[in-house]
Amino acid sequence: MVQQSLNIERRSATTTPSPGVRHSVEVAKLIDISKCIGCKACQAACMEWNDIRDEVGTCKGVYDNPPDLSAGSWTVMRFSEVEAENGKLEWLIRKDGCMHCADPGCLKACPAPGAIIQHTNGIVDFQQENCTGCGYCITGCPFNIPRLSPKDHKAYKCTLCSDRIGAGLEPACAKTCPTGAIMFGSKKEMIIHAEGRIADLKERGYQNAGLYNPEGVGGTHVMYVLQHADKPELYSGLVKDPQISPLVVFWKGIAKPLMSYGLGVAVLTGIMHYVTVGPNETEEDETEK
Amino acid sequence: MNNKSGLILRHTPGVRANHWFVAIVFILATLSGLAFFHPAFFFLSSLFGGGPWAKVLHPFIGVILLAAFFMLASKEWQYNRVTDADRQWQKQALDIMLMRPVKMPDIGRYNLGQKYLFRTLLLMIAVLFLTGIVIWQPYFAPRFSIGLVRLAVVAHGVAGFVTITAIIVHIYAAYWTRGAIRGMTRGTVTAAWAKHHYPGWYKEMSRGSK
Ligand code: HEM
Ligand code: SF4
Ligand code: SF4
Numbered sequence: 001m002v003q004q005s006l007n008i009e010r011r012s013a014t015t016t017p018s019p020g021v022r023h024s025v026e027v028a029k030l031i032d033i034s035k036c037i038g039c040k041a042c043q044a045a046c047m048e049w050n051d052i053r054d055e056v057g058t059c060k061g062v063y064d065n066p067p068d069l070s071a072g073s074w075t076v077m078r079f080s081e082v083e084a085e086n087g088k089l090e091w092l093i094r095k096d097g098c099m100h101c102a103d104p105g106c107l108k109a110c111p112a113p114g115a116i117i118q119h120t121n122g123i124v125d126f127q128q129e130n131c132t133g134c135g136y137c138i139t140g141c142p143f144n145i146p147r148l149s150p151k152d153h154k155a156y157k158c159t160l161c162s163d164r165i166g167a168g169l170e171p172a173c174a175k176t177c178p179t180g181a182i183m184f185g186s187k188k189e190m191i192i193h194a195e196g197r198i199a200d201l202k203e204r205g206y207q208n209a210g211l212y213n214p215e216g217v218g219g220t221h222v223m224y225v226l227q228h229a230d231k232p233e234l235y236s237g238l239v240k241d242p243q244i245s246p247l248v249v250f251w252k253g254i255a256k257p258l259m260s261y262g263l264g265v266a267v268l269t270g271i272m273h274y275v276t277v278g279p280n281e282t283e284e285d286e287t288e289k
Numbered sequence: 290m291n292n293k294s295g296l297i298l299r300h301t302p303g304v305r306a307n308h309w310f311v312a313i314v315f316i317l318a319t320l321s322g323l324a325f326f327h328p329a330f331f332f333l334s335s336l337f338g339g340g341p342w343a344k345v346l347h348p349f350i351g352v353i354l355l356a357a358f359f360m361l362a363s364k365e366w367q368y369n370r371v372t373d374a375d376r377q378w379q380k381q382a383l384d385i386m387l388m389r390p391v392k393m394p395d396i397g398r399y400n401l402g403q404k405y406l407f408r409t410l411l412l413m414i415a416v417l418f419l420t421g422i423v424i425w426q427p428y429f430a431p432r433f434s435i436g437l438v439r440l441a442v443v444a445h446g447v448a449g450f451v452t453i454t455a456i457i458v459h460i461y462a463a464y465w466t467r468g469a470i471r472g473m474t475r476g477t478v479t480a481a482w483a484k485h486h487y488p489g490w491y492k493e494m495s496r497g498s499k
Contacts, residue, residue, distance in 0.1 A: 013328040111325040112340050132340035134325060135426035139439045148427050153341070247439040251446060259450040260327040266454050270461035277388055281467045282485045 006166050007120035012110035024121045028187035029160065029171060031095050032197055032225040033235065034206075035181035038063060038077055038093040042173035042182060046075050049161065049172035069096065071149030071156040075173065078236035084228050094224070094235040095173070095182070098145045098158040100124045102218030105244035106157075108252050109140030115155075122187065122221035123162045128154040140252075142217060142242035160221065190223060197225050216243035296477040297494050307361045308473055314354045315456065321347035322449050348425050355418045362411055368398045369408065374489055375401040395489035406459055413452040420445040 008018035047053060054072035059065065063079040075097035084090050104124045107116040115130040116137060126137075126146070133153035137146040146155045161171035169175070174184040183193060194211045201209035210229025213219050224238070232238040300308070321343045324334035334343035377394035378401050384391045399407075422429050423441035430438055463469045468482040483491040 013331060015328055111328070111331065113328060113331055115340075130340070132325075132334075132344040133426060134344050135424070135430055136325075136442065138430075139435065139442055144435065150427060153427060245436075245439050247443050251439075251443040255443065255446055255450075256327050259446070260329060262450060263453060263457070266457045270457065270465075273386075273461070274465060277386070279467050280388060280465050282479070282482045284479065284481050 006123070006162065009118040009120045010107065011114045011118075012107045012116040013113040018117075020120060022120075024119070026187040027121045027123070027160075027165065027185065027221060028190040029100075029174060029222045030183045030185075030190040030194055030225065031222065032181045032183070032194075033092060033094055034197070034201055034209075034225060034227050035179045036077075036093045036095065037179055037181075038079060038091075039178065040077050041176045041178055042095060043073070043075055043077060045172040045176035046158070047073075049164070050074065050159070052156075069145065069147055069157075071147045071151070071154075074098070074156065074158040080234065080236045082234050084231065084234055090227070092227075092235050094238060096236070098124065098160070098222065099143050099217070099242075100158075100160055100221035101142075102220065103244070105140035105142055105217070105248060106137035106146055107140070108244065109136040109248055111136055119162065121165070123160045123165065124221075125159050125162045126155055126157060128152075128156070131155050140244060140248050142239060142244055187219075187221065194223065194225050201225070201227055212238070214239075214242050216241050295480045297480055297483050297491075298476055299472040299478045299483075300476050302476065304361070304364055305473055305476055307357065307364070311354065311357045311361055314350060314357055318347065318350045318354050319449075319453055319456070321350060323453075326446060326449070348421055351417060351421050355414060358410070358414050362407070365407060369404045371401065371404060372397060372489075375404065393485070393488050395492070396487055397489040397493070398487060400487070402462065406455055409455050410452065413448045413455070416448040417445060417452065420448065 007020050007022045007024045009020070011018050052072045052074065054066055054070055057066050060067055064076065066073045066076055069076055075095055078094045078096050080092050080094075082090055082092060084092075100123055102122065104116070104118060106126075107118055107124060110116045111134060112130050112132045115127055115132070116124065117127060118124050131154040133148060133155070135148055135155070137155050138144075138148070146157045148155050161169070161173075164171060170184040171182075174182040183190060185193070191211065191213070198209045198211060206227040208228050208230040210226055212224040212226050212229060212232060224235075226232060226235065226238075228234055232240050320333045321337050323330040324332075324337075324340070324343045325347075331340070334340045337343040337346050374394040374396045378385070378396050381391045381394070382402070385393075420441040423433050424430055424438055424445060433441070463473070466486065468478055469486075472478045480491070480495075483494065
């Protein structure tokens with residue numbers, strides 16, 4: 001449900017202004033991968049708070065469980081064992097889920113008015129009651145996040161606990177994390193906090209430690225502290241330079257408006273032709289000529 | 290040709306039924322598809338019971354269209370070879386459209402514009418079908434790579450635009466050419482009409498009846 005106490009920045013497929021008289025601060029969740037121990041408490045908290053229960057699957061022989069995001073699993077831990085630097089084994093565990101992009105591809109692609117909204121605090125939230133189930137959001141997202149539920153054919157993903165935040169609480173995952181790897185606050189604060197963590201990591205020998213807040217999507221409201229910010233792909237394929245696909249940009253930015261006008265012009269041309277040139281009539285005695 | 294009434298049979302009852310079935314299904318496919326194309330058209334989804342219903346129905350309507358259209362196309366296929374008279378017509382097309390006096394070349398059953406329309410629809414409906422399958426949630430889309438789905442969704446929109454524009458032209462041309470619509474509703478056209486618009490076809494028909 002739309003949180004009326006949160007201001008709305010934009011809504012999918014809507015051409016009029018969104019309600020926006022209230023003042024709000026841009027928020028962010030900061031996930032410090034160097035502190036994560038892979039306990040999945042956040043995964044459990046997410047299920048618990050949102051009352052979602054995924055199908056019980058089977059063990060694939062790895063820690064990733066469930067193996068992928070789904071309409072019933074809005075966040076999953078992705079485990080990768082890598083040798084990032086000179087043969088030193090590292091276990092990188094990334095909490096995957098919606099990044100709450102400042103420039104959300106899902107929202108741009110969605111054809112249903114108000115099925116995806118972006119709050120002024122940065123949260124991108126799906127409104128399932130307006131969702132048609134077309135799956136366009138999946139084509140728009142550079143992070144492969146939204147999932148259609150096989151049960152109700154609606155799209156689901158992490159809400160950043162917009163309902164909790166609307167009531168002044170922190171997200172359930174941040175509240176639960178036992179090591180403090182998930183923090184929540186204003187985006188400004190989180191960036192400052194991350195800088196401290198990055199300086200610390202650099203001191204400990206992670207020369208390429210850095211913040212993941214990709215510019216290609218205007219920055220995100222879920223950010224990572226990475227030990228190897230130069231190689232985000234190490235973290236189970238985190239996209240290096242995420243961008244809304246040029247095909248989607250062309251489709252929604254150029255084709256959609258241009259072709260809509262085109263149809264109007266075609267109809268208008270017909271009408272104008274008719275009122276200027278007139279109908280093409282046949283003289284009935286033509287055969288006798 | 291029936292000389293008494295001066296009427297010539299242009300479309301058999303079978304073709305007429307097929308054509309109007311295609312027309313109805315096409316309009317349903319267009320209205321439900323446009324709902325997804327631009328927010329300005331989203332209200333059209335109400336005609337189908339709202340967004341989710343439009344989403345569910347559109348692809349099925351499309352598949353019915355594909356079947357009905359190809360059935361019609363199989364009957365019309367034979368009339369779509371481009372002739373010398375068609376090439377002559379092309380040179381005069383603007384004059385014809387602006388109703389300047391011209392000598393109509395000996396064009397057969399259909400003129401070049403109609404032949405191009407036929408070919409465009411044939412190609413575009415095939416493209417709409419193939420790309421439509423690729424983007425069809427939740428049944429088929431998950432089987433294709435995300436890159437292909439993105440490509441298909443853009444191609445589907447563009448093909449939809451081309452098809453709808455072609456049909457706008459088709460509807461207007463039929464309305465503008467007085468006497469054409471009765472050819473598809475009642476099946477017959479007047480001899481004068483045939484001679485005026487399709488002299489080659491007219492000659493063929495009058496030869497046959499003599
Ligand atoms: C031939 C079989 C067809 C199939 C399987 C098909 C399938 C689809 C699907 C799956 C969608 C996404 C929305 C939804 O899930 O309902 C869609 C959208 C659309 N379809 Fe079709 N369709 C077909 C034919 C047509 C035809 C004949 C037209 C119109 C001439 C058309 C025009 C559109 C348009 C304009 C959109 C919106 C595209 C956009 O958002 O850019 N489709 N179609
Ligand atoms: S499936 Fe995604 S794109 Fe389609 S209406 Fe629902 S939220 Fe919007
Ligand atoms: S990560 Fe994907 S689903 Fe989340 S806001 Fe960005 S585009 Fe939308």
